[in-house]
Amino acid sequence: MTPGGDEYVQLLDASGSQSKRPLFGLSNEQLTEAMHTLGQPAYRGKQLSQALYRQWNTTFDDISTLPKDLRLALSDTGFVVGLPEIAETFRSSDGTERYLVACGDGQTVETVWMPGGDGGEEGDGTEEAENLRATICVSSQIGCAVNCQFCLTARLGLLRNLTAGEIAGQVVAVLKRQNVKIGRDRINLVFMGMGEPFLNYDSFMDAVRLLVNEVGIAESRMTVSTSGIVPGIIRFGAEKVRPKLAISLNASNNLVREEVMPITKKWSINDVLEAVRRVPLRAKERITFEYVLLGGVNDRREHADEVAALIRRANIPAKVNLIVWNPGPGVDFHMPLAEDVARFQSRLMLGGIPAFIRRPRGRDIYAACGQLKRTLKSS
Ligand code: SAH
Numbered sequence: 213m214t215p216g217g218d219e220y221v222q223l224l225d226a227s228g229s230q231s232k233r234p235l236f237g238l239s240n241e242q243l244t245e246a247m248h249t250l251g252q253p254a255y256r257g258k259q260l261s262q263a264l265y266r267q268w269n270t271t272f273d274d275i276s277t278l279p280k281d282l283r284l285a286l287s288d289t290g291f292v293v294g295l296p297e298i299a300e301t302f303r304s305s306d307g308t309e310r311y312l313v314a315c316g317d318g319q320t321v322e323t324v325w326m327p328g329g330d331g332g333e334e335g336d337g338t339e340e341a342e343n344l345r346a347t348i349c350v351s352s353q354i355g356c357a358v359n360c361q362f363c364l365t366a367r368l369g370l371l372r373n374l375t376a377g378e379i380a381g382q383v384v385a386v387l388k389r390q391n392v393k394i395g396r397d398r399i400n401l402v403f404m405g406m407g408e409p410f411l412n413y414d415s416f417m418d419a420v421r422l423l424v425n426e427v428g429i430a431e432s433r434m435t436v437s438t439s440g441i442v443p444g445i446i447r448f449g450a451e452k453v454r455p456k457l458a459i460s461l462n463a464s465n466n467l468v469r470e471e472v473m474p475i476t477k478k479w480s481i482n483d484v485l486e487a488v489r490r491v492p493l494r495a496k497e498r499i500t501f502e503y504v505l506l507g508g509v510n511d512r513r514e515h516a517d518e519v520a521a522l523i524r525r526a527n528i529p530a531k532v533n534l535i536v537w538n539p540g541p542g543v544d545f546h547m548p549l550a551e552d553v554a555r556f557q558s559r560l561m562l563g564g565i566p567a568f569i570r571r572p573r574g575r576d577i578y579a580a581c582g583q584l585k586r587t588l589k590s591s
């Protein structure tokens with residue numbers, strides 16, 4: 213029995229008045245099983261998978277590789293194609309786009325497109341000039357239950373988990389919108405949108421597998437960020453196929469971290485570092501520690517030195533991404549001063565820790581880190 217098979221058969225039996233079941237999000241095995249139930253050979257499952265994950269078809273009419281009566285049978289059985297649709301687009305002056313992606317139940321979730329490369333490999337002459345480079349920031353839940361004090365998404369609370377299809381579907385909807393060609397263009401995925409991926413672990417990892425195996429994006433181009441959910445980090449370490457790992461550290465000691473990230477009372481900084489140390493790293497892989505600089509709260513010289521010491525002591529191959537806090541309505545923190553940001557970075561470097569300052573993207577359209585909130589308007 214393939215994963216999800218029981219549930220699938222039940223849905224078939226009870227079809228008719230049942231809510232429509234999206235095909236997008238099903239694994240190859242599940243698609244083949246669906247075809248099998250309709251008396252179809254396995255290659256039909258493969259064709260369906262190609263239509264969903266390679267051709268990005270949105271309606272049964274588009275799926276020309278399947279005979280018409282088979283498309284009808286799928287529809288009569290209660291299936292819909294189910295690729296999520298972009299309901300609204302907000303465009304920033306820096307080229308960033310924020311989308312509201314419509315999920316099946318009328319809810320929307322936020323996804324961000326950030327054009328432009330990381331610059332790391334530019335100028336080596338091996339790339340075609342017209343190659344597109346971009347990063348897509350993907351949401352894993354609608355809202356979030358973690359309650360970090362500086363984050364706008366936290367204000368929503370957790371509305372619900374996203375399904376694997378809704379997570380992978382955000383990526384495909386944006387790839388389609390931007391006319392991306394897999395294999396030609398360089399696309400990075402960051403699971404850093406709304407929600408805590410490790411509190412929706414199974415759907416998140418199912419989505420990763422779909423994106424790697426069916427859509428064709430390498431896992432080495434993906435990064436997942438967690439607020440430090442220890443059981444999730446431990447499971448993640450055992451995955452054969454997995455994105456790179458980023459940890460939202462955001463404070464240099466438990467006292468400050470408990471204030472800004474109350475989840476620290478459940479898992480201390482040490483608990484998190486211990487779990488991270490047990491994640492087997494690939495060649496040259498480093499863990500990213502994200503550190504949101506909150507003016508006057510965690511941005512002092514001694515904080516930087518404490519972070520450097522923490523990471524050195526943990527003996528984890530790491531780098532630190534410094535993020536200037538992005539303001540949001542009703543979130544009571546201050547942006548750090550530019551000179552404090554620069555000092556923080558240089559203290560980390562002096563302490564032997566590579567540190568980078570992340571350029572804020574799409575702040576004017578509420579697309580920057582921690583600004584995602586399910587809004588129909590741009591404010
Ligand atoms: N829930 C996960 C991933 C989504 S948040 C996590 O917390 O890691 C992605 C990043 O945005 C995290 O590093 C988080 O600390 C940061 N962040 C949250 N609110 C922010 C804000 N207002 N300004 C800048 N960064 C913020």
Ligand code: SF4
Nearest residue numbers: 356358360363366439
């Ligand atoms: Fe959730 Fe991440 Fe925001 Fe914390 S920072 S509330 S974990 S989305």
